[in-house]
Amino acid sequence: MSMTENTATSLNAAAANSAPTQGGALLSARDIEVAYSGKVALSGVSLDILPNQVTALIGPSGCGKSTFLRCLNRMNDVIPGAKVSGEIMFDGHDILGADIDVVSLRRRVGMVFQKPNPFPKSIYDNIAYGPKIHGLAPNRDALDVIVRDSLERAGLWGEVHDRLKSPGTSLSGGQQQRLCIARAIAVKPDLILMDEPCSSLDPIATARIEELIDELRERYTIIIVTHSMQQAARVSQKTAFFYLGELVETGETDDIFTRPADKRTQAYITGRVG
Amino acid sequence: MTGSEHIVKAMDHELAHLDHVIAEMGGLAERQLEDAVEALVRGDFTLAKKVIAKDVEIDDLESEIAQFVVRFLARRQPMADDLRAIVAGLKIAANIERIGDYAKNIAKRTLVIEDPTQLQSARHAIARMAKVVQEMISGVLGAYIARDVAQAKDVLARDSEVDQLNTSLFRELLTYMMEDPRQISRCTHFLFMAKNLERMGDHATGIAEQVTFIVTGETPREERAKQDASSATVLDSSDSST
Numbered sequence A: 001m002s003m004t005e006n007t008a009t010s011l012n013a014a015a016a017n018s019a020p021t022q023g024g025a026l027l028s029a030r031d032i033e034v035a036y037s038g039k040v041a042l043s044g045v046s047l048d049i050l051p052n053q054v055t056a057l058i059g060p061s062g063c064g065k066s067t068f069l070r071c072l073n074r075m076n077d078v079i080p081g082a083k084v085s086g087e088i089m090f091d092g093h094d095i096l097g098a099d100i101d102v103v104s105l106r107r108r109v110g111m112v113f114q115k116p117n118p119f120p121k122s123i124y125d126n127i128a129y130g131p132k133i134h135g136l137a138p139n140r141d142a143l144d145v146i147v148r149d150s151l152e153r154a155g156l157w158g159e160v161h162d163r164l165k166s167p168g169t170s171l172s173g174g175q176q177q178r179l180c181i182a183r184a185i186a187v188k189p190d191l192i193l194m195d196e197p198c199s200s201l202d203p204i205a206t207a208r209i210e211e212l213i214d215e216l217r218e219r220y221t222i223i224i225v226t227h228s229m230q231q232a233a234r235v236s237q238k239t240a241f242f243y244l245g246e247l248v249e250t251g252e253t254d255d256i257f258t259r260p261a262d263k264r265t266q267a268y269i270t271g272r273v274g
Numbered sequence B: 001m002t003g004s005e006h007i008v009k010a011m012d013h014e015l016a017h018l019d020h021v022i023a024e025m026g027g028l029a030e031r032q033l034e035d036a037v038e039a040l041v042r043g044d045f046t047l048a049k050k051v052i053a054k055d056v057e058i059d060d061l062e063s064e065i066a067q068f069v070v071r072f073l074a075r076r077q078p079m080a081d082d083l084r085a086i087v088a089g090l091k092i093a094a095n096i097e098r099i100g101d102y103a104k105n106i107a108k109r110t111l112v113i114e115d116p117t118q119l120q121s122a123r124h125a126i127a128r129m130a131k132v133v134q135e136m137i138s139g140v141l142g143a144y145i146a147r148d149v150a151q152a153k154d155v156l157a158r159d160s161e162v163d164q165l166n167t168s169l170f171r172e173l174l175t176y177m178m179e180d181p182r183q184i185s186r187c188t189h190f191l192f193m194a195k196n197l198e199r200m201g202d203h204a205t206g207i208a209e210q211v212t213f214i215v216t217g218e219t220p221r222e223e224r225a226k227q228d229a230s231s232a233t234v235l236d237s238s239d240s241s242t
């Protein structure tokens, strides 16, 4: 079996035999259940994520979208009282397994949050930090290339190339969010998780991010949580509708927004009383 | 409709308004057809002129619906069945508008034919055909308001009835024209009237397809294409085995 193109170490600390995930999916979640201090927040969720596609997670607040997203990079580990069960196959390994190297998992599964959260450092250092700690750049020149490349892919290079030493926090909200996306890209992830990445942005900055998401799809796989149905319809190829901790319906975005199969999906996306 | 109400109540009102205007428009077109054919059968030129003058009311309602749909799309950004209802509503309004045009055309030809005592039999054949078309129109409007796919399919089934009446009327008119070439010009008008009715039937089936689309998300044509594709697969596999 050939090694994957990825530069970093295998997810599994023991570097066991890596079997391809079934059906061409990049990631397959099976029967995921999450409970916070014994209270079930998410259950019976099975979802395949196809490579180079944008999958939108929609559903009312509190239905478990963020909870599901956090399973995919083991962020629930840091929440006291959170218990996750099920299986998430990714590159031949169960992400939820005890032998998973969480640091290398989080390199391969990047995350962008609702509020842009640049480090209190320069624009350059915001991008350079990840590649440095993951050993992706052998020298300063290589690091410069990664920084420039990431900023270019995030559509930010033209706006910041002459002020790389300014603090990341000096940028506008939309620019800060693109900086966070550049930071996520810099460590060469396979999957990028975005949790309501535009909810604090104005329509122009939102359009820029949406355009960026569409471009990034060529190289990366993206899962985006959004409260805007129109945004889900605009940016995604697949849509999954969550309701009360359950995955109700998943399918082609074109179908979900024109002829959803489930009454609950229909009620939600048309703004009806459930 | 899914039965439950929108959180934004104005959306319910606006969608109900669309149904209302389409029903009004459809009722008007139905009456125009009825009056046009009555004017033809009775040789009532006053009524024919009234039909011609009234067509603008249907045109106006179509413009009103087109404006409403654009505003609704911009303001409400509808999804799923709401989106389908809005898009189908626009198409249905266009279908009804065409039906109105054909009724008006029948009335115009009635004025040109002059002598109302001539070709009584053909006039009654037109009236029979018109009756079927009128039933199709009223049936499909009912199906639209009730979002009733079965009722819409009944309308589709009647289209061949109109086609048959059209063919037999065509033959009848041919015999008149052969018997007496002086009737050719008059008969030609009847031929076009029959053609108008046949086209009205097509528009009624067009509306029936939109009703099915609103309810199921697929038009009967797409369903048929799927069935054709599946039977083609069967044929292909038997071909390859020979």
Ligand SMILES: Nc1ncnc2c1ncn2[C@@H]1O[C@H](COP(=O)(O)OP(=O)(O)O)[C@@H](O)[C@H]1O
Residues within 6 Å of the ligand: A036, A041, A059, A060, A061, A062, A063, A064, A065, A066, A067, A068, A079
């Ligand atoms: N850190 C946490 N501790 C306890 N309960 C939580 C925590 N995070 C989320 N929950 C609960 O889990 C459920 C799902 O929340 P969440 O995944 O944030 O939903 P969404 O992202 O769809 O709004 C909610 O009932 C929420 O209160």
Ligand SMILES: [Mg+2]
Residues within 6 Å of the ligand: A065, A066, A067, A195, A225
């Ligand atoms: Mg959330």
